[in-house]
Amino acid sequence: MATELKSSKYRCPQCGAGDFSVTTTQWRCDACGQAFACASGIPRLFVEARLGSQDRKLRDTFYDGLFGRLYQVMMPAIVMPVRPLAMSWPYWIAYGVVVAVLLGLVVGLVDALASGAFALAGLLAAALAVAGWLLSRQRYLLHLMWVAVPAWLSLSRKPYAPPESFAQVHERVLAPLRSAGRRLQVLDVSTGSCNSLYKHGWMDLDADYTAIDLSETMLKQGSDMMSAAGVPVDLVLGDAMELPFQTDSFDVVLSYGAVNGLTDPSKAIAEMARVAKPGGVLLFLDEQIYDAATAVERAYFMKVLSSHNVIHRCPVETFPPTLTDVRVSQVYQFYYICTARKAA
Structure with a gap:
């Protein structure tokens, strides 16, 4: 059963009116009849066709993608060169492990090819291809691989004192x-x-x-x-x-x-x-x-x-x-x- 919401806060993205018929699955504007579906009870009060291209891209590939699902891990990892070691050391350890694994795959592939172990080389090449695909999808992570340590060393030399914190x-x-x-x-x-x-x-x-x-x-x-x-x-x-x-x-x-x-x-x-x-x-x-x-x-x-x-x-x-x-x-x-x- 729908309840009437006469709102001093919300307005319809389609027509600007403020009165809605509300259920757990949708909000319907009383003025223009436009229905807005709900996701887990949260109203989707926007018109998909009017979204900006950049906003749609970030939603679909960034925040609803790997970054969004692992936000609590990914965000601290991205800013680890800026944060004190006392706060960021677990992410530096994880970073070191990832770099070591990638280097190990490259060295292992070279050795396998040199020794004629082509089956092992195929497996290692496949693992590198998967890693490369993931990093190419989220290129900021690829760049973090090479710039994290130099950036941290540079920032560590001169602490920043803002005029207003x-x-x-x-x-x-x-x-x-x-x-x-x-x-x-x-x-x-x-x-x-x-x-x-x-x-x-x-x-x-x-x-x-x-x-x-x-x-x-x-x-x-x-x-x-x-x-x-x-x-x-x-x-x-x-x-x-x-x-x-x-x-x-x-x-x-x-x-x-x-x-x-x-x-x-x-x-x-x-x-x-x-x-x-x-x-x-x-x-x-x-x-x-x-x-x-x-x-x-x-x-x-x-x-x-x-x-x-x-x-x-x-x-x-x-x-x-x-x-x-x-x-x-x-x-x-x-x-x-x-x-x-x-x-x-």
């Missing part, structure tokens, strides 16, 4: 929100596994949480994590460039590690500004290299960290005029945080 940026934004004196509405765009929404202080607020992502693989991980933590959150499968929410709906709009990789980052930021309330806060983090980077650090940045992006820095010059108090902080060697406020 990751924690300081968040405290600057969070402090006034904690004393808002009212229930806040928080939206996390391209939330992935909800890890950043959960970890970086947003749970300290008196707030209702909404999280949206295009990848079912990632959002199901987020659903599991938030359920295990006992945090109520409204989850939506949707397009960051056509957010299925009403204008002026959220006090806080967040995004961690997504803007630079979208088909049209400027349009996504404009959408984040649209759904923010007047006076609302935007905060988003993504890749941007620091000025003093060496050649090998730049190679690591472009070939691994930023390899899936369409831009490689904060596109501040394209922000809509509704955003004020814009500040871009280089919080790590390869990451910025941008904060802004929607004009009241």
Whole structure:
């Protein structure tokens, strides 16, 4: 049996209306009749034909692919050259094992061919072919093989001291929100596994949480994590460039590690500004290299960290005029945080 949802938050991606007939398997817009199927109870509030080509590609080959299914392992491995050894040593061990196995296969193949053991050579060649196919499908991993150690050595020589740290940026934004004196509405765009929404202080607020992502693989991980933590959150499968929410709906709009990789980052930021309330806060983090980077650090940045992006820095010059108090902080060697406020 369908229930009627008369929403001050959601809107139909097809016609912009806000009233839906909702079941566990679909949401149907009362105005235009468009039906949006649900995945594990999560509404898919987007129109597939209108997705940007880059967004569809990343969803299908990256986040719904190997990376998405193994996100909790793959992401720390990618950033291991940047992280302290105390945090990253298990990934360095795994990296060493993988390199040793690949070198062992190459040496074994050469020896087998030299000694005439062609059956063994065939098996080794097949194993190398499979490894090569996997790495060619996820080329950032192939580049990580050769650039990880040089990048770590380069970064280890000169610790980075940001003008404003990751924690300081968040405290600057969070402090006034904690004393808002009212229930806040928080939206996390391209939330992935909800890890950043959960970890970086947003749970300290008196707030209702909404999280949206295009990848079912990632959002199901987020659903599991938030359920295990006992945090109520409204989850939506949707397009960051056509957010299925009403204008002026959220006090806080967040995004961690997504803007630079979208088909049209400027349009996504404009959408984040649209759904923010007047006076609302935007905060988003993504890749941007620091000025003093060496050649090998730049190679690591472009070939691994930023390899899936369409831009490689904060596109501040394209922000809509509704955003004020814009500040871009280089919080790590390869990451910025941008904060802004929607004009009241």
